[in-house]
Amino acid sequence: MRALLFVAALLCSLTSFAASTCDVNVPVRHALLKDVNLAYQSIGRDNDPALLLVMGLGGQLIHWPDEVVMALCEQGFRVIRYDNRDVGLSGWVQAPDSANLTFEVLRYKLGLPVSAPYSLTDMAGDGLGLMDSLHIASFHLLGASMGGMIAQHMAAMAPGRVESLTLIMSSSGAPGLPMPSPALLQLLARRGAPNREVALEQQADLLAALGSPDVIDDRKVLLQQAAVSYDRAFNPEGVKRQILAILAEPSRVALLDSLRVPTLVVHGTADPLLPVMHGVHLAAHIRGSELKLIPGLAHRFQEAFKAPLLAAVLPYLDAQKLRDTPMAGL
Secondary structure (H helix, E strand, O other), X not given: OHHHHHHXXXXXXXXXXHHHHOOOOOOOEEEEOOOEEEXXXXXXXXXXXXXXXXXXXXXXXXXXXXXXXXHHHHOOOEEEEEOOOOOOOOEEOOOOOOOOHHHHHHHHHOOOOOOOXXXXXXXXXXXXXXXXXXXXXXXXXXXXXXXXXXXXXXXXXXXXXXXXXXXXXXXXOOOOOOOOOXXXXXXXXXXXXXXXXXXXXXXXXXXXXXXXXXXXXXXXXXXXXXXXXXXXXXXXXXXXXXXXXXXXXXXXXXXHHHOOOOEEEEEEOOXXXXXXXXXXXXXXXXXXXXXXXXXXXXXXXXXXXXXXXXXXXXXXXXXXXXXXXXXXXX
């Protein structure tokens, strides 16, 4: 009986210790790389397996929900989230040229080459550079939307370093896949705002359009979320350059066919930006990958879908973490 009580007490203390180390309010630090000064947070113990989170178009590190980050950390990961170049608190060593989005979008629609100040490959180099600066040799990788596209490049550029790959609401970039509606693309490209109030309304409109038809959004909540993002950082020119990096990107099918990294693809059946066939096609071109479709999930981390997302991702990542633990095979 004493032994059982001791084990129970030990387990309780371990749970408490995990919670105390998974503080999402740790300071934001900066890693000075060749082209950019990346803002990042490292959450969890330094000696735990590292999990790098790569956010999508215009997203900041705060757009990874804190409860999701905590759940990943409590799973035994050192979770690293960062602001991509051109968003959030990340800054430039030397700012790139401004982007003429209207002109380049027209070229894209005509099937002509698109000129972009930088590429998704450059952005993948940022993530690898961040891990270099933290002296992390190998790590697990989770990317959402554009972040998933960047993660695909990272896995191809450093196959010996990426232990596992998780791609949420992302795409292969292959021609012929379903396109979003013109109305949604217009909202996505609408970046000019004369003041804070207009900017918040525009962002709330976009968030609503990216949400699930199964969920009724509270407009006040959307405006509050937009306000948090705006007040932390607002850089519409940077988002334009990120859009151009996506438009200039060729199909990644050949890259995906060459990947030999354990991969989980998670996609929503109600995604309005990258319809579900994007996820299906992505998984079909990564040898041995797993595909999990979440009914009703759209293109946002909405509250109603956080539990299904974690239910899809956590068991997979836990299995990968155990696979990479030396004691796992004993």
